[in-house]
Amino acid sequence: xxxxxxxxxxxxxxxxxxxxxxxxxxxxxxxxxxxxxxxxxxxxxxxxxxxxxxxxxxxxxxxxxxxxxxxxxxxxxxxxxxxxxxxxxxxxxxxxxxxxxxxxxxxxxxxxxxxxxxxxxxxxxxxxxxxxxxxxxxxxxxxxxxxxxxxxxxxxxxxxxxxxxxxxxxxxxxxxxxxxxxxxxxxxxxxxxxxxxxxxxxxxxxxxxxxxxxxxxxxxxxxxxxxxxxxxxxxxxxxxxxxxxxxxxxxxxxxxxxxxxxxxxxxxxxxxxxxxxxxxxxxxxxxxxxxxxxxxxxxxxxxxxxxxxxxxxxxxxxxxxxxxxxxxxxxxxxxxxxxxxxxxxxxxxxxxxxxxxxxxxxxxxxxxxxxxxxxxxxxxxxxxxxx
Numbered sequence: 001x002x003x004x005x006x007x008x009x010x011x012x013x014x015x016x017x018x019x020x021x022x023x024x025x026x027x028x029x030x031x032x033x034x035x036x037x038x039x040x041x042x043x044x045x046x047x048x049x050x051x052x053x054x055x056x057x058x059x060x061x062x063x064x065x066x067x068x069x070x071x072x073x074x075x076x077x078x079x080x081x082x083x084x085x086x087x088x089x090x091x092x093x094x095x096x097x098x099x100x101x102x103x104x105x106x107x108x109x110x111x112x113x114x115x116x117x118x119x120x121x122x123x124x125x126x127x128x129x130x131x132x133x134x135x136x137x138x139x140x141x142x143x144x145x146x147x148x149x150x151x152x153x154x155x156x157x158x159x160x161x162x163x164x165x166x167x168x169x170x171x172x173x174x175x176x177x178x179x180x181x182x183x184x185x186x187x188x189x190x191x192x193x194x195x196x197x198x199x200x201x202x203x204x205x206x207x208x209x210x211x212x213x214x215x216x217x218x219x220x221x222x223x224x225x226x227x228x229x230x231x232x233x234x235x236x237x238x239x240x241x242x243x244x245x246x247x248x249x250x251x252x253x254x255x256x257x258x259x260x261x262x263x264x265x266x267x268x269x270x271x272x273x274x275x276x277x278x279x280x281x282x283x284x285x286x287x288x289x290x291x292x293x294x295x296x297x298x299x300x301x302x303x304x305x306x307x308x309x310x311x312x313x314x315x316x317x318x319x320x321x322x323x324x325x326x327x328x329x330x331x332x333x334x335x336x337x338x339x340x341x342x343x344x345x346x347x348x349x350x351x352x353x354x355x356x357x358x359x360x361x362x363x364x365x366x367x368x369x370x371x372x373x374x375x376x377x378x379x380x381x382x383x384x385x386x387x
Contacts, residue, residue: 005227009201010234025238027189031246034185038177042256050126051076053084053093053115062100069133072124085115091126092116101353107145155193167263174260175347178251184317184339186243190282191241191289191310194232198234198289201228202384203302210276211384225378229290236282244274263347270346273356277342280363285369286333293376294384316340331359 052073054063063075073092078084083092088286094114099101103110112134116127143153165172214224224374251258264270266327289306296302327350332338338359345351 002380005224006230008229010198010228012200017366021218023235024242026192027239027243027248028184030185030189031243032250034181035247035250035257038181039183039257040256042174042177049074049127050092050122051090052126052130053078053081053090055079055081055095057098058096062096063135063334066133067208069137070130072129073133082115082344085117085123088117088120091120091123092130094130102330104141168259171259171262174257175259175263177257178260179340179344179347180317182247183246183343184242184314186278187281187285187313187336187339188280188310190236190240191285191313193290194236194282194286195306195310197232197235198286198293199296199299199302199306201231202290203296204299206296206384207298214382221379222375225375229286229374232286232290233283239281240278240282241275244271244278260347263349265349268330273342276360277339277356277363280360280367281339283334284363284367287367287374291370291374294374312336327352327355329355331357333362335362338362 026238050068050073052066054075055075056079058077066075067074070186076090078089078093082091082096095113095115095148097111114127114130114134117123122344141155145154146156202211205214215221217224217229223383251261260269288309292305292309293302296305313336316334319337319338320340325348327345329339332355340355342351342359345355
């Protein structure tokens, strides 16, 4: 009888086009769109063409020098350099005194005005390129001046600095982006995947007045509740696993984002632990949605209850900036927060079996606590029959 009820509920849910949309189409579009969007953010801006404005009075010799030290910038002449930057015709503008050459020969400082828009990423990147070129020009000029006075340029070097990173810089940035993308999108997809079934199997049946016929059957209410709960949970689990599979596929077609996966030393245990947490989170969230749907008298009212709860999935991302980067076991007991910590610590190499066990245990405990509440609500015929 339990199997019959479960199959009936599953068929009823899958007949709904809204369920198919949120189960399959939404995850595909969301994972594809955001994966390639994040990859675009990581794509090096050095591959882009930037234009630098100079005044119309600038001579060809100065342009040659600027092209020498800033080969990646295209130089164009404008009557008003600042206006050209403000109107987004160019990414950066530069002004030098007309007597720059004489000042250089007289070993005097040359006033330089670099004009850029700090609110534009392209403009800021172009300004960094220009500043690097000016610094190189300045260093070479200083070396020539010192050589003219028979002074070794090495006297200017106080430190010989050599930096060593603990991991590849490109991989580290990509893993940081994945650490935001994965724990944000997958729980959201799970919540949206189970949302239609959660609203329909309780609030929807109240609204249609079909719940009464189900409650008066000789089947134990607990079996009916379990069948509905399993239906909602399985749909959430399906969406979560689908997102993992889609992300694995789409990341391989990216240029920068796929580098982030290289920092995980043991990907197989990470994937297996991720699936376990996805299953537990889907079961836990199904209970939450189930309880909220029982308290509503219509699908619309259930939506009003569930929407803020689904929106709360994004809150841990804000707290992550204050949580510190070191492994913090107590925070693994906090629902949703532990998903973000799990992915972050996996990419940083800090994840331990104890942390995973605490996260999994916290969800198991919440599932055990919430089920009697759901059972009590479902056993309340006055509540379940609605208005």
